[in-house]
Amino acid sequence: MQTPKILPCGDSALTVEFGSVIDPDLNGMVLALDEIVRARAPAGLIETVPTYRSLTIQFDPVETDYDVLVGLLTEATKDLAPRNSVGRRWRVPVVYGGEYGSDLEEVAGIHGLTPNQVIEIHSSAVYRIYMIGFLPGFTYLGGLDRRIATSRRLHPRAKIPAGTIMIGGEQAGIAPMDMPSGWHNLGLTPVRPYAPERDPVFLFAAGDEIVFEPVDASRWDAMEKAARAGEPVAEEIRP
Amino acid sequence: MIDLTVKSCGPMTALQDRGRLGYQRFGVSPSGAMDPRALALANALVGNPPETAAIEFVNLGGTFACEGGPLRLALAGAGAPLKIDGTPVPPLTSALLQEGQVLEVGHPRSGTFAYLAVAGGYAVEPQLGSLSFHLRSRLGGLKGAPLQAENRLPCRPEAQAGAPMQLSVDIPEDTGPIRVMLGPQDDYFTPESIRLFLESEFTISSQADRMGFQLTGPKLDHAKGFNIVSDGIVAGHIQVPGSGQPIVLMRDRQTAGGYPKIATVISADLPRLAQLRPGAGVRFRAVEREEAVAAARQLRDWIASLPSKLEPMHFSLTTEHLLSRNLIGGTVDALSSAAHD
Numbered sequence: 001m002q003t004p005k006i007l008p009c010g011d012s013a014l015t016v017e018f019g020s021v022i023d024p025d026l027n028g029m030v031l032a033l034d035e036i037v038r039a040r041a042p043a044g045l046i047e048t049v050p051t052y053r054s055l056t057i058q059f060d061p062v063e064t065d066y067d068v069l070v071g072l073l074t075e076a077t078k079d080l081a082p083r084n085s086v087g088r089r090w091r092v093p094v095v096y097g098g099e100y101g102s103d104l105e106e107v108a109g110i111h112g113l114t115p116n117q118v119i120e121i122h123s124s125a126v127y128r129i130y131m132i133g134f135l136p137g138f139t140y141l142g143g144l145d146r147r148i149a150t151s152r153r154l155h156p157r158a159k160i161p162a163g164t165i166m167i168g169g170e171q172a173g174i175a176p177m178d179m180p181s182g183w184h185n186l187g188l189t190p191v192r193p194y195a196p197e198r199d200p201v202f203l204f205a206a207g208d209e210i211v212f213e214p215v216d217a218s219r220w221d222a223m224e225k226a227a228r229a230g231e232p233v234a235e236e237i238r239p
Numbered sequence: 240m241i242d243l244t245v246k247s248c249g250p251m252t253a254l255q256d257r258g259r260l261g262y263q264r265f266g267v268s269p270s271g272a273m274d275p276r277a278l279a280l281a282n283a284l285v286g287n288p289p290e291t292a293a294i295e296f297v298n299l300g301g302t303f304a305c306e307g308g309p310l311r312l313a314l315a316g317a318g319a320p321l322k323i324d325g326t327p328v329p330p331l332t333s334a335l336l337q338e339g340q341v342l343e344v345g346h347p348r349s350g351t352f353a354y355l356a357v358a359g360g361y362a363v364e365p366q367l368g369s370l371s372f373h374l375r376s377r378l379g380g381l382k383g384a385p386l387q388a389e390n391r392l393p394c395r396p397e398a399q400a401g402a403p404m405q406l407s408v409d410i411p412e413d414t415g416p417i418r419v420m421l422g423p424q425d426d427y428f429t430p431e432s433i434r435l436f437l438e439s440e441f442t443i444s445s446q447a448d449r450m451g452f453q454l455t456g457p458k459l460d461h462a463k464g465f466n467i468v469s470d471g472i473v474a475g476h477i478q479v480p481g482s483g484q485p486i487v488l489m490r491d492r493q494t495a496g497g498y499p500k501i502a503t504v505i506s507a508d509l510p511r512l513a514q515l516r517p518g519a520g521v522r523f524r525a526v527e528r529e530e531a532v533a534a535a536r537q538l539r540d541w542i543a544s545l546p547s548k549l550e551p552m553h554f555s556l557t558t559e560h561l562l563s564r565n566l567i568g569g570t571v572d573a574l575s576s577a578a579h580d
Binding site for chain 1: 260261262263264265266267366367375376377378383419420421422423424467468469470471472473474475476493494495500503504505506507528531532534535536539
């Protein structure tokens with residue numbers, strides 16, 4: 001493991017960069033450091049933002065002693081072990097194909113598989129939430145089986161509905177709200193990763209794991225009703 | 240109960256405070272006032288803490304009335320004029336809006352963002368700890384929306400108390416280049432690009448909003464490609480996509496992004512940049528951390544000093560009197576968008 005780099009982001013932030021690629025161990029280091037920084041809460045700390053490969057730390061330029069902060073980070077990163085033990089694993093119900101996942105057949109065709117095989121492959125993987133960003137609650141999921149990795153659509157859609165289960169390249173995701181997307185839609189879940197009126201507002205956190213459970217379309221209405229009533233619908237399960 | 244009622248306003252008129260801190264890890268932009276200095280001025284005039292939520296005007300003004308008044312309020316920023324029933328309210332003073340009167344906020348004349356504060360603040364429920372409106376998250380403002388005609392903003396009872404006040408304060412001058420600290424990815428650029436970035440004049444393009452300001456100028460070449468694995472984004476980051484034309488990321492920025500960032504605007508100079516209008520020229524100067532922190536402290540001290548500069552309004556106060564004290568000129572200069580260099 002190379003020594004992480006501390007990159008200045010103006011007078012009010014810095015980024016600790018562990019590497020430049022997408023890798024579970026790098027991400028585990030980011031999450032481990034995130035935990036330490038938040039626990040130590042150095043004077044003037046405002047917030048931390050874990051991403052794939054780096055931790056951005058925002059602080060008050062007047063309250064924070066920069067040298068003290070860098071000292072803390074240097075010490076904390078010396079013997080850092082990646083945090084790969086997950087706190088939570090979520091089971092997310094998905095209705096695949098048809099009007100729920102309009103690209104399922106196309107994706108199957110691209111890879112010479114049947115739609116059922118794509119569903120089987122997509123729903124047997126364990127996905128890791130590397131980071132949340134782009135939109136509130138948008139999960140960047142790693143762990144997609146290469147057999148169904150599919151390059152992005154030639155023509156992005158201006159709007160896909162909240163709850164869309166999608167894949168793009170080797171990434172997978174769940175749309176937290178209606179959004180533009182160039183990824184392929186495999187299915188739909190009533191689960192809302194982000195609901196401003198619900199407690200908790202955000203269901204998932206970076207470092208959590210997600211598994212998808214295929215469910216029959218006949219269950220859709222009941223599940224959606226529960227989600228509307230503020231229930232998570234996603235179930236927390238033991239890893 | 241006192242209500243400020245909206246009769247008309249521009250499409251992005253919305254509540255803004257310090258911003259929504261602590262949720263960037265969940266993909267929520269902090270948002271917050273684009274010019275915290277002007278927000279602090281408006282708040283100081285009505286006796287509020289500097290980061291209390293106020294109505295932010297973006298390019299356009301609006302008209303308001305009140306029910307259950309009088310309502311004590313103040314406007315600051317971008318040289319936007321304020322009138323009550325057609326009578327101008329002098330800059331850097333607070334005013335009383337009586338029931339039945341019409342409050343008219345004119346278009347910002349020398350910048351983009353102006354703030355209307357009421358004594359005690361607006362009695363609106365915060366979302367995730369802030370009243371700041373953020374379009375993409377549908378958070379803050381009035382139930383996730385900007386203001387529009389017919390909206391009623393409930394105000395606290397404190398809004399009625401007190402007489403009009405004035406601020407006798409020196410407004411720091413907005414001159415000189417916008418100061419930046421290089422990094423976090425300045426090593427992704429050729430030395431020639433860094434030189435061009437620091438020595439050229441850029442222009443604020445028409446694509447400038449609360450999310451980011453697209454600049455046009457000499458093409459900045461990357462030394463090792465323009466795709467990086469997405470990392471965290473903070474206000475003031477200057478990212479350079481494949482076009483070689485920099486974008487300064489502002490309060491409503493996305494939380495993470497995949498373009499290299501050549502430099503970061505220092506916190507004290509970001510409000511100044513925010514008030515530059517499309518078409519204005521801008522230059523950058525690289526500074527060390529020491530100077531950036533000193534500037535942040537200076538701005539902090541200036542904001543903290545505002546309440547001590549508040550005094551009862553002299554009713555003989557005239558525009559001529561204010562001009563003689565250079566208050567109007569000072570305000571316009573300080574909170575203006577003019578590029579001075």
